[in-house]
Amino acid sequence: xxxxxxxxxxxxxxxxxxxxxxxxxxxxxxxxxxxxxxxxxxxxxxxxxxxxxxxxxxxxxxxxxxxxxxxxxxxxxxxxxxxxxxxxxxxxxxxxxxxxxxxxxxxxxxxxxxxxxxxxxxxxxxxxxxxxxxxxxx
Amino acid sequence: xxxxxxxxxxxxxxxxxxxxxxxxxxxxxxxxxxxxxxxxxxxxxxxxxxxxxxxxxxxxxxxxxxxxxxxxxxxxxxxxxxxxxxxxxxxxxxxxxxxxxxxxxxxxxxxxxxxxxxxxxxxxxxxxxxxxxxxxxx
DNA sequence: GTAACTGCAAAATATTTGCATCCTT
DNA sequence: AAGGATGCAAATATTTTGCAGTTAC
Numbered sequence: 001x002x003x004x005x006x007x008x009x010x011x012x013x014x015x016x017x018x019x020x021x022x023x024x025x026x027x028x029x030x031x032x033x034x035x036x037x038x039x040x041x042x043x044x045x046x047x048x049x050x051x052x053x054x055x056x057x058x059x060x061x062x063x064x065x066x067x068x069x070x071x072x073x074x075x076x077x078x079x080x081x082x083x084x085x086x087x088x089x090x091x092x093x094x095x096x097x098x099x100x101x102x103x104x105x106x107x108x109x110x111x112x113x114x115x116x117x118x119x120x121x122x123x124x125x126x127x128x129x130x131x132x133x134x135x136x137x138x
Numbered sequence: 139x140x141x142x143x144x145x146x147x148x149x150x151x152x153x154x155x156x157x158x159x160x161x162x163x164x165x166x167x168x169x170x171x172x173x174x175x176x177x178x179x180x181x182x183x184x185x186x187x188x189x190x191x192x193x194x195x196x197x198x199x200x201x202x203x204x205x206x207x208x209x210x211x212x213x214x215x216x217x218x219x220x221x222x223x224x225x226x227x228x229x230x231x232x233x234x235x236x237x238x239x240x241x242x243x244x245x246x247x248x249x250x251x252x253x254x255x256x257x258x259x260x261x262x263x264x265x266x267x268x269x270x271x272x273x274x275x276x
Numbered sequence: 277g278t279a280a281c282t283g284c285a286a287a288a289t290a291t292t293t294g295c296a297t298c299c300t301t
Numbered sequence: 302a303a304g305g306a307t308g309c310a311a312a313t314a315t316t317t318t319g320c321a322g323t324t325a326c
Contacts, residue, residue, distance in 0.1 A: 014325050047283050061241055068206035068266055093252055112250045119272025127265045134257025154301050185308050
């Protein structure tokens with residue numbers, strides 16, 4: 001809770017219930033969250049719109065980042081360290097478990113550089129690995 | 139057009155106008171296409187539903203594959219070679235140009251292996267690189 | 277007190293499903 | 302002729318916008 005307040009203050013965001021509770025949820029959740037997960041997992045029932053706006057604010061301030069998916073949802077996860085407003089450095093690997101369907105950020109696994117064809121200049125890369133996670137191996 | 143028919147026959151799909159025209163569009167398009175692009179770029183106006191179903195059929199048959207995005211749309215692109223029904227091998231890098239917003243498949247750039255933490259078993263990986271493409275460098 | 281945030285209502289957009297009709301084989 | 306694909310209608314779901322009331326500072 002202390003961390004929650006610190007994060008909000010650091011980003012000069014006013015302290016409101018929805019922000020506190022949603023950020024709290026991110027802090028205590030291991031994996032990534034979709035919009036729907038947030039609606040499900042908060043005791044207080046915020047308006048859908050508030051959730052949208054809160055996620056947008058957090059993203060703009062570099063508190064969370066988006067994870068690309070192939071199922072037209074957006075997943076969000078906490079930015080661990082170097083993210084700043086407008087300029088994300090979430091160059092770590094995201095792992096999606098095909099069994100339990102959890103998505104986790106592997107903050108220690110850095111996305112490797114690839115050699116692109118002539119004329120292409122990379123700015124940012126994202127990597128998503130699918131497979132079985134350490135809870136689901138058998 | 140000949141290729142279009144071959145692809146449909148190879149996958150035992152019946153030859154219909156929508157399938158021919160949508161597949162044709164993929165064959166002549168360099169980058170990836172979103173649902174909306176397809177509705178825009180086909181002269182004949184198919185029902186939205188038909189486009190959904192056609193994309194689903196193509197995906198299930200390994201004719202096209204989905205590209206992960208962070209803006210809750212799904213992008214689709216032709217599978218160049220080794221895709222088979224139910225088992226995609228689209229382990230190449232996707233490049234999204236931040237300027238012209240085109241997404242292209244870099245079929246020759248293979249997604250590098252990464253070392254995952256203990257217990258995680260990778261099955262498939264996807265990589266999306268953002269930057270400026272060879273048309274937009276200045 | 278003021279600016280910013282929330283909740284409600286409603287609009288706009290996107291996706292899915294059922295069913296009758298039409299087309300491919 | 303039979304099975305499958307399409308188009309339409311409608312149900313569902315998702316996202317965005319405007320505005321009035323409330324809250325944080």
